[in-house]
Amino acid sequence: MSTEEVAKKVVELTNKQAWYEAVDALYADDVVSVEAYSMGGGSPETRGKEGVRGKVDWWVNAMEVHSFTAHGPFVAHDRFVVQYDADVSDKKTKERRKLSEVGVYTVKDGKIVREEFLPRVD
């Protein structure tokens, strides 16, 4: 797949909240996934498709998703960006909040080899 095809697939699968399908179909085995902040004091970097699948496990278990919308994609060369707006509740604390962030993705040989998440700053 071209960068644009991968990008459009990310938007399509995110809007369906098909997180596992996205990881399985679009991610390279040695993908690097970088959050803005580390969770639990570890590294903000997760390495490998299994690690990313673990992040999806965490997300699905922790969050009730009221809405999740992907805007874009924005595409050039081997890079694409998707902007996300979400409305979620923490299943444990019941705290509800809105998330706004972008994902910056790098594609190699038709697979995502790097993703970085950048929260909106106001």
Next chain:
Amino acid sequence: MSTEEVAKKVVELTNKQAWYEAVDALYADDVVSVEAYSMGGGSPETRGKEGVRGKVDWWVNAMEVHSFTAHGPFVAHDRFVVQYDADVSDKKTKERRKLSEVGVYTVKDGKIVREEFLPRVD
């Protein structure tokens, strides 16, 4: 300046259309600027602050800007993203069009060392 401070300054100066002030204040001398497409068959990459100032010269001479809005910024680590929506006319052809793109910026030692522009794909 921190990545976040540089990012907020880009948003502020873009919304004022203060293009030269942005280049002078925020860009490293050896900045690399990457467009989605090359203009006139050359490389999509421009190297150096003087080169970026040349792109601003081109933009200011070629385009009548009806509106130019920066959304964000989105910030993490040494990277930030700004989303742009613009309504412009080509001064020569009078063709009016809307532009939607993101800029992905990398900051080092308080200066922008790399910028990449990714147009929206629909």
